[in-house]
Amino acid sequence: MTFTMTITAAEADIDELGHVNNAVWVQWIQRIATAHWEAVAPAEHKAAYVWVVTRHEIDYRGSVVAGETVTGETWVEGGPKGARFDRHLRFVGDDGRVKLDAVTTWALLDRASGRLLRVRPEIAAPFFGAAD
Secondary structure, eight states, rough: OOOOEEEOOOGGGGOOSSSBBBHHHHHHHHHHHHHHHHHHSHHHHHHHEEEEEEEEEEEEEOOOOOOOOOEEEEEEOOOBTTEEEEEEEEEETTTTTTTEEEEEEEEEEETOOOBBBBOOOHHHHHHHHHOO
């Protein structure tokens, strides 16, 4: 199941080269990933678990300037690997061109203890559009 979000670049997002700063792209990746979790996870999962990034692999494919809008898409392919889950992301400009592709790895933590947890099928199911 693909989750999408639209983001418009603000002046504060722009670096000295006149386009969205690489650090801002990472913030946008986190924003869409978190919004996806918030949109699909049941309340009891959101209360019990938190995801943290362990790795980003990013390919910057085009520039975005202030006022330009991109549509971010994120999805999960395959199942989790223990406590980790790979998330795929793509940001596409209004011109239809891909501006960024990424694969990020997220780890599941118990919110109360901060300990790593294995991603069980009922936790993964909402990412695939299935109920637990």
